[in-house]
Amino acid sequence: MTIRFGVIGTGAIGREHMRRITQKLLGGEIAAVTDIDLSAARKAVEELGIEARIYPEEELLADRSIDAVIITSWGPAHEASVLAAIAAGKYVFVEKPLATTIEGCERIVQAEEKIGRRMVQVGYMRRYDRGYQALKSVVACGELGSPLMVRCTHRNAAVDERYTTEMAVLDTLVHELDVTRWLVGDDYAEVQAVFPRRTKYAHEALQDPQIFLLRTQTGIVITAEVFVNCRYGYDIQCEIVCEEGTVSLPAEASVEFKHDALHKRAVPQDWKLRFADAYDAELQDFINQVERCNEPQGPSAWDGYLATLAAEACVRAQKSQGWESVTPGISQPKFIAGRV
Numbered sequence: 260m261t262i263r264f265g266v267i268g269t270g271a272i273g274r275e276h277m278r279r280i281t282q283k284l285l286g287g288e289i290a291a292v293t294d295i296d297l298s299a300a301r302k303a304v305e306e307l308g309i310e311a312r313i314y315p316e317e318e319l320l321a322d323r324s325i326d327a328v329i330i331t332s333w334g335p336a337h338e339a340s341v342l343a344a345i346a347a348g349k350y351v352f353v354e355k356p357l358a359t360t361i362e363g364c365e366r367i368v369q370a371e372e373k374i375g376r377r378m379v380q381v382g383y384m385r386r387y388d389r390g391y392q393a394l395k396s397v398v399a400c401g402e403l404g405s406p407l408m409v410r411c412t413h414r415n416a417a418v419d420e421r422y423t424t425e426m427a428v429l430d431t432l433v434h435e436l437d438v439t440r441w442l443v444g445d446d447y448a449e450v451q452a453v454f455p456r457r458t459k460y461a462h463e464a465l466q467d468p469q470i471f472l473l474r475t476q477t478g479i480v481i482t483a484e485v486f487v488n489c490r491y492g493y494d495i496q497c498e499i500v501c502e503e504g505t506v507s508l509p510a511e512a513s514v515e516f517k518h519d520a521l522h523k524r525a526v527p528q529d530w531k532l533r534f535a536d537a538y539d540a541e542l543q544d545f546i547n548q549v550e551r552c553n554e555p556q557g558p559s560a561w562d563g564y565l566a567t568l569a570a571e572a573c574v575r576a577q578k579s580q581g582w583e584s585v586t587p588g589i590s591q592p593k594f595i596a597g598r599v
């Protein structure tokens with residue numbers, strides 16, 4: 260059976276996912292497309308050369324021939340589309356964030372809870388990256404003992420004037436917030452932000468770099484550096500320090516140079532390339548589960564909620580420069596219990 264997708268939001272990543280499903284992945288087709296700007300939807304369909312229907316979101320969600328939706332609109336629009344899609348009985352793949360407010364995430368978790376099964380997967384694709392999966396299996400097998408500390412680094416070569424201090428959390432750190440909690444199987448209790456000396460390459464209103472300390476409920480301490488004007492490239496690192504050893508993300512496969520008495524290795528420049536395989540894998544898994552009428556297995560609405568909750572605490576910590584607690588206002592749905 261081919262899964263018929265409706266896409267809501269045909270911007271950069273929406274078009275990427277449409278291309279993936281049409282040209283790379285198995286078992287899915289883009290059958291309907293919408294955008295707040297319908298001419299953008301039309302352009303995306305024409306560029307890809309597919310025969311998808313183009314109509315407003317309400318009609319797309321009412322179309323019984325659509326099995327699942329991919330929500331790739333702007334973050335503030337996610338909540339309304341996810342809730343409407345759940346109400347229409349569609350499976351949902353929503354790009355991060357699940358919703359931009361804690362209350363919005365809670366409403367989505369509760370809407371799914373009413374149905375009593377998972378319908379939603381959130382696009383925290385790092386869980387599908389082979390390096391992170393290898394880290395997770397080493398930690399889970401217990402050979403290195405319990406994790407004590409995690410050190411994460413998230414560096415981008417440069418950002419433009421539209422990038423704000425808060426975006427360092429909401430757009431950048433949020434990936435570490437999701438994947439680190441998943442790696443160590445523990446929830447956050449409190450967070451703190453520390454601001455080092457600013458790089459001369461940051462625009463006037465931007466604090467860059469930033470360091471975040473996160474303490475989990477069992478006491479694991481995570482230090483996460485966000486440095487978005489590092490100049491040299493896109494650099495993602497993660498090391499987990501356990502009682503009996505350490506484990507780190509593998510170095511990226513990239514060409515090495517030996518030239519002029521130097522030995523050099525190329526640094527990736529682009530997050531899209533770095534995680535291309537993970538984007539493919541997350542959507543292929545979503546298609547496979549929907550095809551079998553299974554619940555989606557990737558990051559859940561509950562995971563999306565906890566990522567937004569931790570991000571909101573980090574934004575508070577940016578302002579207070581003190582410890583801020585991460586306290587869920589609702590309980591974990593029973594059908595998700597035990598799955599981190």
Ligand code: NAD
Nearest residue numbers: 268269270271272273294295331332333334336354355356
């Ligand atoms: P974008 O600005 O390129 O595209 C957003 C599109 O949504 C635009 O075409 C806009 O017209 C449309 N839109 C806005 N409001 C809408 C609404 N109410 N209904 C329908 N369409 C609407 O943005 P983008 O870079 O493609 O990002 C989209 C989402 O994907 C964001 O939430 C972003 O955080 C997320 N994202 C995730 C990753 C990742 O690594 N997982 C990477 C990039 C973007």
